[in-house]
Every structure is written in structure tokens, then in C-alpha cells.
Amino acid sequence: MPAIVNRHPSFFVLLGVLLAQLLLLSVQITRNQNVRLIHVWAATAFGPFEQGFHDAVEGAVQSWKAVHVLWADQQENEMLGTQLVVARARIQELSEKAAEVQRLKALLNFKSQLSYRSIAAEVIASSPGIGSTVVSIDRGQDSGITVDLPVVTPEGVVGKTVAVYPHTAQVLLITDPSCGVGCLLGESRLQGILKGGGQGRCELQYVMDEEKVSAGEAVLTSGLDQIYPKGLLVGYIVRSEDGNIYKHIVVKPAVPLSRLENVLILFKSGPEQRQAMNVGRP
Amino acid sequence: MDIYRHRPKEVFRAHPAVLSLIVFVSLLLEVTLPPAWPLAHLFQFPLLVVMYFSMVRENQVFGIAFGSALGLLQDALAHGYLGQMGMAKAFVGYLAATAGLKFEFDNLLVRGVLIASLVCIHNVFLYLLTHELLGLPPPFEPLQLLASILVNVALGLILFPLFDRLKQPA
Structure with missing residues (x-):
């Protein structure tokens, strides 16, 4: 026996350690841990x-x-x-x-x-420069457009066609100095001619000094210029001052002309236009 | 590949302070990691420490004493019966030191096989001790054992090269 222990001492150390710990375990179990x-x-x-x-x-x-x-x-x-x-x-x-x-x-x-025949058009361009008074629309000769046709929107009068090309046309706005519109005042029924004044304003000319004109009064087309039908809204009087003979009446257009997108072109009630309407786009 | 040792014996040891620190950290990791990371309950840091230092020391009595001491510390921290881990780790320490005498421990494959074998022996020994002898849970779960072996082999192959830097000739 001692010879075996001497040959494998570590094994018996292991056995001893295991035995000691086994005893420790049994002590804990008997003494309830x-x-x-x-x-x-x-x-x-x-x-x-x-x-x-x-x-x-x-x-x-x-x-x-x-x-x-x-x-x-x-x-x-x-x-x-x-x-x-x-x-x-x-x-x-x-x-x-x-x-x-x-x-x-x-x-x-x-x-x-409207009691007039009309055709819708889209504004596709304006002439260059600030305060431009000419715009281009996508309707032209192929839609029956001719010069001097009134151009309007639901808000009021925009201007008239001044140049027509095969597929497009140019519209002269009422704010252009060369544009004239026969007008009358909504309440007093006084007549005059509306001319473009630049900077988005117009002037109503040929109204006598002695006439009474109040700011805010509506300005309508009179139809006397043979271009615009009677009764379309043009704008509102902003300011009225006495001149030498005629008043200086400043009118603000009813239509926001700097933000035009869609317009209507009105046809005169002649046979040419009616025929053109039939061949034009809807 | 010759895995048996033929060249002269080269025995290593670690500085007692370093060894104490490693034991301390391994116990700390053993008890603090699983609550934060449940998968960490598979890690057996103290067992790997016993394995490594018993193998490099190649002293069976050291392996038994070291394993027994570390196991008893684990038992003390586990609030169970003192001696369960002590016996299991003393046995593993003895086997690891014996393996260190016989095998070329620097070989990666040998390391892997030895770790797997010793983890398996440790867990089966512990199971026999706690479940069959003391009648305590948990029951034997082969899949759990397999997972434990794989995880600890991987962990050992990562940790042992780090331990290699700490060893010094005895």
C-alpha cells in the first residue's frame, strides 16, 4: 500500500481532498447547511x-x-x-x-x-422687363384668334389681342399706355376712356372736373370702343383729383395682372368667329 | 502532427499577485455578467483559469490545491453547499496538470480538445455530485452541456493567449 502511495502521491492527494470536501458536504447536510x-x-x-x-x-x-x-x-x-x-x-x-x-x-x-362665345387660354410667357404689359397665350390662328379680341378672367378685363401667330398670340394688358378701353362708372354712369398708366395702374380720362367721382367706385366697360362688350368689370377707382378741365382718376385693375395664368378670349358675335370657334380647340 | 511532448520540460508559473487578480476577476465576471447578459451564464471563467494554470504549472498537487481553493470560493459565493465546486475543480485541476505533463499545450488544436474534454468532465462530475449524490436540481441537459463546451472552448482559445503573456518560467 505505501508503495502505491509513493508511486502516485498526487492521486492520493486528490482522493484526500475529495474525501475531505465530501465530509464537509455531509456535515453541512446533517447540520442543515x-x-x-x-x-x-x-x-x-x-x-x-x-x-x-x-x-x-x-x-x-x-x-x-x-x-x-x-x-x-x-x-x-x-x-x-x-x-x-x-x-x-x-x-x-x-x-x-x-x-x-x-x-x-x-x-x-x-x-x-357669358353671353359671348369664348375660348380658354393659358398664359405661357410675358414680355421681358419689370412691369411688362404684354403676355403670350397658347392660342393662335389655329384656334380662330384674331387681333383686337377682348381677353378677360372671372375677375375682370385683362386686355386685348394685339398680335396673332399660328399657335400663339400676344395680349396687350390694360395697364399699357397704348391700350384704351371705353369705360363707364358703375354708380354715376359717367363715361371715359381708360388708359394704361404703368406700374400696374390705369387712368380714367375725359371725366369733367365738375363731376363727382368717389374712390372705390367700380369701372365697367362701356362697349363704345367696339372691342370690349359692355358691362365687364375693369377695376376700381383708387384716387380722384381735379385737373385743369378733366379729373385725374387713378384706377386699380380688378384683375391681378402680374399673376395671370388662365384667361378667356371672347369672340365677337360675327360669323367668322363663330366658324373659328367650331374648328378651334375646346 | 505530434501532440505528445518529447522536448525537455518547460514549466511556467504566474506571479502570485497576478494569479490572485485573475482568480478575483474570474469570480467577479462569473457572478456579475449573467444578470446583465443572460448568455454569459454559459461562461465558466474560474474553470478556464484552473485549467490553464494547472496545465502550464504541470504540477498535479498545485492543480488540486488551486482548483479546490477556487472551487470553494465559488461555493462560498454561490450560497450553496461548500465543496461541490471545490471537488469538481480539484478534479479538473488534477486532470489538467496531468494533461499538461503529457501534451504539447501550445498547440491550438490540443488546447481546444483539452478544454472541451475538461469542461465536459467538470460538468458531468458536477452533475453526478449535485443531482445524483445530493439530489439537487438541475437535471442533466445534453444540449446545455454541448453549448457550454462550445462556448468555453471559444472563450478559452481567446483567453489562453492572453494568459500566455502573463506566465513566467518557474
Whole structure:
């Protein structure tokens, strides 16, 4: 026996250690695990380190989660930013379309109320320069357009056609100094000639000083110029001053001429225009 | 590939302070990681420490004493019966030191196989001790054992090269 122990001392050390711990186990079992003191010592010695390490690990985990959440939020933010730009562009596009629909609807209503034949046109260009008084429309000879046709919108008179090309035409606005419109005042029925005054205003000429004219009074077409039908709204009187013989009456056009988009061209009731209307686009 | 040792024995040891620190950190990781990261309950840091230092020291008595001491510390922290881990780790320490005497431990494949074998032996020994002898839960779960072996082999192959830097000739 001692020879075996001498040949394998470490094995017997192992057996001894295992046996000792087995005895320790059996003691604990018979004494109902009565080794509380060792556990208390171990817990007391390790407790602060456990707490500290736990806090550090928890802090690292929470930091990592926070970084992850921030990163995810940033990604989402970028994605939402892109979507917002697209949505804004889409809203803008839809708003434009809605506004166009409103304008066309108003134009259509106005057209149905008119006793004249008319054709709708879109303003496609204006002559260069600030305060431009000529605009181009997408209707021309192929739609039966001729010169000196009145151009209107539901708000009022815009001007008249001055040059016609195969597919387009030019409209001289009422604010152009060379444009004259036979007018009368809505309440007093005084007559005069409206001339363009530049800077988006017009002047009503040939109204005598002794006549009483009040600001805000509507200015309508008189029909005497043989171009514009009678009774169309042209604008409103802004200011009226006495001159030497005739009053200086400033009129603000009823139509916002700097923001024209869709207009109606009215046809005179002659057979030529009626025939042209039939071959023109709707 | 020759995995058996033929060249003269080269025994290593670690500085007692370093060894104490490693034991301390391994116990700390063992008890603090699983609450934060549930998968970490598969990690057996103290077992890997016993394995490594018993193997490099190539002293079976050291392996038994080191394993026994570390196991008892684990038992003390686990609030269970003292001696369960002590016996299991003493046994593993003995086996690891014996393996260190016989095999070329620097070989990566040998390291992997030894870690897998010792983890398996440790867990089966512990199961027999706690479940069959003391009648305590948990029951034997082969999949759990397999997962534990794989995870600890991977962990050992990462940790052992780090431990290699700390060892010094005995």
C-alpha cells in the first residue's frame, strides 16, 4: 500500500481532498447547511466589488443601448427628412393642381355666364422687363384668334389681342399706355376712356372736373370702343383729383395682372368667329 | 502532427499577485455578467483559469490545491453547499496538470480538445455530485452541456493567449 502511495502521491492527494470536501458536504447536510458564516464572509468581501462591477456593466450596457437608440433615431431622422422633402414637394405639386382646378372651375363658371362665345387660354410667357404689359397665350390662328379680341378672367378685363401667330398670340394688358378701353362708372354712369398708366395702374380720362367721382367706385366697360362688350368689370377707382378741365382718376385693375395664368378670349358675335370657334380647340 | 511532448520540460508559473487578480476577476465576471447578459451564464471563467494554470504549472498537487481553493470560493459565493465546486475543480485541476505533463499545450488544436474534454468532465462530475449524490436540481441537459463546451472552448482559445503573456518560467 505505501508503495502505491509513493508511486502516485498526487492521486492520493486528490482522493484526500475529495474525501475531505465530501465530509464537509455531509456535515453541512446533517447540520442543515450550517456554514452561514463562510457565506457571509464571502458575500461581505465580494459584495462591494460585485456591486461596483455590476454598476459598471449596467452603465456600459445602458450606454451602448443609448448609443444604439441614438444611432437608430439618427437613421430614422434622416429617412424621415428625406420623406418630408418628398412629401413637401408632393404637397406643393398637389396645391398647384388644386389651385389650377379652382381657377379653371371659376373660369368655366364665368364662361357659362357669358353671353359671348369664348375660348380658354393659358398664359405661357410675358414680355421681358419689370412691369411688362404684354403676355403670350397658347392660342393662335389655329384656334380662330384674331387681333383686337377682348381677353378677360372671372375677375375682370385683362386686355386685348394685339398680335396673332399660328399657335400663339400676344395680349396687350390694360395697364399699357397704348391700350384704351371705353369705360363707364358703375354708380354715376359717367363715361371715359381708360388708359394704361404703368406700374400696374390705369387712368380714367375725359371725366369733367365738375363731376363727382368717389374712390372705390367700380369701372365697367362701356362697349363704345367696339372691342370690349359692355358691362365687364375693369377695376376700381383708387384716387380722384381735379385737373385743369378733366379729373385725374387713378384706377386699380380688378384683375391681378402680374399673376395671370388662365384667361378667356371672347369672340365677337360675327360669323367668322363663330366658324373659328367650331374648328378651334375646346 | 505530434501532440505528445518529447522536448525537455518547460514549466511556467504566474506571479502570485497576478494569479490572485485573475482568480478575483474570474469570480467577479462569473457572478456579475449573467444578470446583465443572460448568455454569459454559459461562461465558466474560474474553470478556464484552473485549467490553464494547472496545465502550464504541470504540477498535479498545485492543480488540486488551486482548483479546490477556487472551487470553494465559488461555493462560498454561490450560497450553496461548500465543496461541490471545490471537488469538481480539484478534479479538473488534477486532470489538467496531468494533461499538461503529457501534451504539447501550445498547440491550438490540443488546447481546444483539452478544454472541451475538461469542461465536459467538470460538468458531468458536477452533475453526478449535485443531482445524483445530493439530489439537487438541475437535471442533466445534453444540449446545455454541448453549448457550454462550445462556448468555453471559444472563450478559452481567446483567453489562453492572453494568459500566455502573463506566465513566467518557474
